[in-house]
Amino acid sequence: MCYRGGVLELAILGLLKEQDLHGYELKKRLSEMLGFASGVSFGSLYPALARLEAAGAVTAAAPAGASRSVPMTGSLAGELAAFRALRAPVRGRRGKKVYRITPTGESLFGELLGAESSVSEEDRVFALRLAFARYLPPESRLGMLELRRAHLSQRLARARARLSAARDRDSYTQSLVQHDTEAAEHDLSWIDRLIASERATSATATPALTAGASRPEIDSPTISGLHPATPQEEFA
Amino acid sequence: MCYRGGVLELAILGLLKEQDLHGYELKKRLSEMLGFASGVSFGSLYPALARLEAAGAVTAAAPAGASRSVPMTGSLAGELAAFRALRAPVRGRRGKKVYRITPTGESLFGELLGAESSVSEEDRVFALRLAFARYLPPESRLGMLELRRAHLSQRLARARARLSAARDRDSYTQSLVQHDTEAAEHDLSWIDRLIASERATSATATPALTAGASRPEIDSPTISGLHPATPQEEFA
DNA sequence: GTCATCATGTAAGCCGTTACATGATTGC
DNA sequence: GCAATCATGTAACGGCTTACATGATGAC
Known part of the structure; x- marks a missing residue:
């Protein structure tokens, strides 16, 4: 217990919840899908997987196609192959090592998804949590979004304070702070849209629940205003 | 030589170029002025200052107000104070330790400002470089901005690829990637504005230089379109 | 005189990167 | 057979955070 996993562990477990993967593939998804600090x-990655395996959160299995049910041909080559396969049963003679999440890993994932995060990794953790938000119950989702909103609100306040303080600085610094402020405003308005659509969904979903709607636990909001009709006209 | 300083060293030296500061104050400026990952x-910070001092890039001096010219009163208390002051001449009996940048530090600053940065710290380094852009010659400034533009362009391309790949994912992930894309677009358009104003300035400044304008080395662009007339109307 | 704040420093430990080392698979 | 890529791991190293320890200063 008390496994102090970080951001990486959360990402790994979240990806493994969807499907079994081996390390190399995991790395690709981490970079391409989640972005994840490029x-x-x-x-x-591999030490993290080893730690997770040691903690019982994941198990390593031979890839699905290579079932290795020794055919008992009696041939020398066959015997040798079988020997090597038995000597390293978990991974085919240092071949792919496919990881699968365990029930322990599922609960660890739940803990990590709800745990506090240090200030420095706040952004990355939030992105990860949002990517896995569909696994959270609606009220936790809303709580997470509102916590994020509070953080961003503070960040915006700091940025605006810096903006005032930069009045008598050079134009590069001023532009930098100005841009930081705008970015913070953009982030905040995005979160506000997320919160609004989350509220709208739960407002319609909760009555529907008593009326017998389908799968209220896993549903995610329809998100009406999430992709605005005019997404990037100023960047044409 | 070959002092492998990181982001922190660059920030310290840049702040010390403006004025002498002690560590505690330095930390405040680092957080408040530069933002600097909050x-x-x-x-x-203190180990970094110690390293810089060991490398001869900064020197520690007693604060300006406390000149400690022993008044020779003959009193026991006076003698004792003088003794303690002499025993630790650099810092008044573990008082403030004010740092000043040396010529070595100036050249180190120049190297760090022009050095390559690893991918992971690209963003922070760029923010820092822009904040100190006034110390760079105009052509280096432009080069820095164009390098940054290239990075951001790549980032935008990756974000758009992720956006396409996220078509069949849940709405949270889609919204996340959408937002990342918009942020990248915003960053890119900002850099483009910076580059444009930089070009405009050098176009007008270079003829002015031959005509005998004042201080061509330190001048910074007037930056006409940098702070748009409608900065945040959608966030009112 | 004591508490909050200012101010400097040390030590342990985490986390992650780079570089290195190894082996399997596939295409030519 | 040989190269490129896929795939997994280890070891060295460094930077940063947290927690700890110390001391000065000024307000009340």
């Missing part, structure tokens, strides 16, 4: 190195 | 801890 790249996790093997030197941190 | 806080550097003492545990990294």
